[in-house]
Amino acid sequence: MFEEGIGKYIRPELKSFGGYAASKAPETLKGKISVPVDKIIKLDANENPYGCSPKVEKALAEYKGIHIYPDSGQQELRKHLQDYTGVPMEHIVASAGSDQLIDLLMRLFISKGDEVINCIPTFAMFQFFINLVDGTTVNVLRDENFMVDVKALKKAITPKTKLILLATPNNPTGTIMPKKDILAVLDSGIPTLVDEAYYEFTGETMAQLVGKYKNLMVIRTFSKWAGLAGLRIGYGMFPLEIANILLKIKEPYCVNVAAQLAAIESVKDKEYLMEKVKIISAERDNLYTLLQQTGWLKPYPSKANFILCAVLKGRAKDIQQKLEEMGILVRYFYTPLLKDSLRISVGKPEENKALIQALNKIGEGL
Ligand SMILES: Cc1ncc(COP(=O)(O)O)c(C=O)c1O
Incomplete structure (x- = not known):
């Protein structure tokens, strides 16, 4: 065909x-x-x-700006995310779901034949986006309790390794990756994505180390804790040079006005x-x-x-x-x-x- x-x-x-x-x-x-x-x-x-929060529903119902493109620089949203995360807004970039940031990071780091370490079983979209850029997946098996085998992961690193993917809690297993294990991976110096889609359910985060570790990138979503899955909004916290280039390579209006408004109202109504x-x-x-x-x-x-x-x-x-x-x-x-x-x-x-x-x-x- x-x-x-x-x-x-x-x-x-x-x-x-x-x-x-x-x-x-x-x-x-x-x-x-x-x-x-x-x-x-x-x-x-x-x-x-x-x-979602009832305040989100109210704000969306009253919103009068649907005919105007969103702020491509996401200034107001990023300011609110700064307050919410405690991470300076210069490090933050929002996206149409955190999926979109995984996609952008693949495009940023992975050319044909570059290796990405994936700790399976894990979030299936990781493999999806590796395939889209024709990267080479290096699978590292989790142990019988679905914990990341850090030793095996470090052994799997080669000169071609460009990205390491970690989800905590991991989907679909629900497993947390202890901070000391993540730090051990970060010591490799390889760009490492920590996917905290379910952060609000654990309170455990690596966000405070963003910028301190030059290779640490953390992504989160409003789909789970804030009930905004249908609006598609996520964000990430990155070293400055990565945040700056992501702001350039992202589709300018990737987060629509409804999603930006809903995310801001959600962080205002976080209690x-x-x-x-x-x-x-x-x-x-x-x-x-x-x-x-x-x-x-x-x-x-x-x-x-x-x-x-x-x-x-x-x-x-x-x-x-x-x-x-x-x-x-x-x-x-x-x-x-x-x-x-x-x-x-x-x-x-x-x-x-x-x-x-x-x-x-x-x-x-x-
Ligand atoms: C680990 C993980 N990362 C990312 C996502 C994607 O979230 P979003 O709706 O923000 O694209 C999910 C959704 O199920 C997930 O489980």
Whole structure:
């Protein structure tokens, strides 16, 4: 197919690009399952079940500037992010989701054949963006508790290594990387990305060391703690020379006016949002116990807003399918490293209750 017509002009390395298995939009299930779209319980993308701050909704409803391009320099937003993070705004760059910063960093550092160290299993978008720039992935396996094997990681560094990727808490495992391990990696001097998408659920961060370590870059998102996944807004904290070049290479208006406004209102209303984070974290711990009590799921301890479970009886894909038919969306994995696993985002108490009831029903037939 690719050899004919316009297809033959596509970059050869992208012809077999696998894409990303994105989470399901509930509306795509309309008519396919008996549960109405508005009753679907969505626990497959680590979104915030409580939504955004009411102040965000109000500000967006009242906003009158949609016809004007956003500030490409993100001055006001970066000032608020400075207050929120304690990191001077010169080090901060915002993006359309933190995904976009991963993309930009790949383009900044990786040419064909350059090596990127990825600690698997981890966030699938890392591999996605390495593939897009035709980088070479050097996989370092996490240990049986999904901790990064720092010794193995350091051994994997070669003269071609241009970037090291670390997510803490890690998605989909929920594992924290201890600060001393991150420092040991930073000692290598190789540009290192610490992805803190779930920072607000842990309070542990490397942000205060940005600028002090010339190779430390930290990214975060408003998708999880602030409930802004649909608006696409994230940000990163970088050494000055990296922040400056990112500001130049990013698409000028990458963060739209609604997203900028929503992020500013979110940091202004952080007490409200952090109250919800606390509720989600407590609910995660309840859910962990309930999942364990099924007897056929083995949940792994998580510090984020989701729980990874090994499926001990039956197939993860079948369980995911049955849950979907019952109107509950979760994520399943079947890879060499995550055989028969489910990743379940923490919902509201009533949603988690419905999930457990559904799992118990499924469990009777296993
Ligand atoms: C570890 C990690 N990094 C980044 C992201 C992407 O977040 P965003 O919505 O800001 O692109 C996610 C989302 O699931 C994630 O789990």
